[in-house]
Amino acid sequence: MKLFKPLIIILLGPQGSGKGTQAKFLQKKLNLEYVGSGNLVRKRQRVNDFTGRKLLEVSAKRGEIIPTFLMSKLWAEKFEKLKQKPEFNGFVFDGSPRKLIEVVLVEEALDWYEWQKNVKIILISISQKESIWRLTRRRICKDCGRILPYIGEFRKLKKCDKCGGKLITRIDDTVEGVKERLKWYKTDVMPVINYYKKQGRLIKINGEQSIENVFKDILKAIK
Numbered sequence: 034m035k036l037f038k039p040l041i042i043i044l045l046g047p048q049g050s051g052k053g054t055q056a057k058f059l060q061k062k063l064n065l066e067y068v069g070s071g072n073l074v075r076k077r078q079r080v081n082d083f084t085g086r087k088l089l090e091v092s093a094k095r096g097e098i099i100p101t102f103l104m105s106k107l108w109a110e111k112f113e114k115l116k117q118k119p120e121f122n123g124f125v126f127d128g129s130p131r132k133l134i135e136v137v138l139v140e141e142a143l144d145w146y147e148w149q150k151n152v153k154i155i156l157i158s159i160s161q162k163e164s165i166w167r168l169t170r171r172r173i174c175k176d177c178g179r180i181l182p183y184i185g186e187f188r189k190l191k192k193c194d195k196c197g198g199k200l201i202t203r204i205d206d207t208v209e210g211v212k213e214r215l216k217w218y219k220t221d222v223m224p225v226i227n228y229y230k231k232q233g234r235l236i237k238i239n240g241e242q243s244i245e246n247v248f249k250d251i252l253k254a255i256k
């Protein structure tokens with residue numbers, strides 16, 4: 034029997050907040066698993082069935098949101114696997130829940146898997162202005178698709194740090210395109226944030242500082 038409570042970190046924040054980078058740091062530092070909805074979807078779309086093919090179509094049209102019933106199924110399958118891990122310390126939940134109905138499902142799932150005792154909800158907060166500024170400057174690797182945020186050391190890279198590929202800016206990373214994507218954040222994700230805030234569970238971290246200081250603040254907050 035395990036005597037400790039696994040740590041579940043729900044990591045929220047607008048695009049450009051550096052959420053993905055912080056998720057990786059947390060994972061490494063605290064020896065946590067990573068659960069990213071994007072990863073789960075990409076894995077599922079490699080299966081050649083109706084849902085796999087449809088997911089491929091849907092994710093090609095950027096900004097379209099995966100239906101909740103499907104998302105919750107993918108989470109459940111992942112959680113089931115994590116539950117079987119002998120050395121399980123917890124996980125970072127990157128970027129979900131993204132709408133109110135998902136909050137309900139995530140809470141139910143955390144209850145079901147008996148992980149509800151040690152859940153930290155962290156919002157990496159940056160202004161809309163900052164978000165637009167970073168997103169219109171971030172780059173993507175032409176070869177492996179890696180996205181390089183416009184923060185910290187990433188700004189100095191001339192080539193992809195993973196495969197050495199050429200770095201380009203994305204066509205839809207224009208001010209207009211970014212504004213469109215942030216609109217979705219306002220309508221869908223903001224209610225989630227307000228819900229946790231009302232419950233007194235939201236930990237807000239200032240995202241407009243160096244990557245290292247954001248990380249330090251998160252660690253302090255979850256102690």
Ligand SMILES: [Zn+2]
Nearest residue numbers: 174177193196
């Ligand atoms: Zn690359």
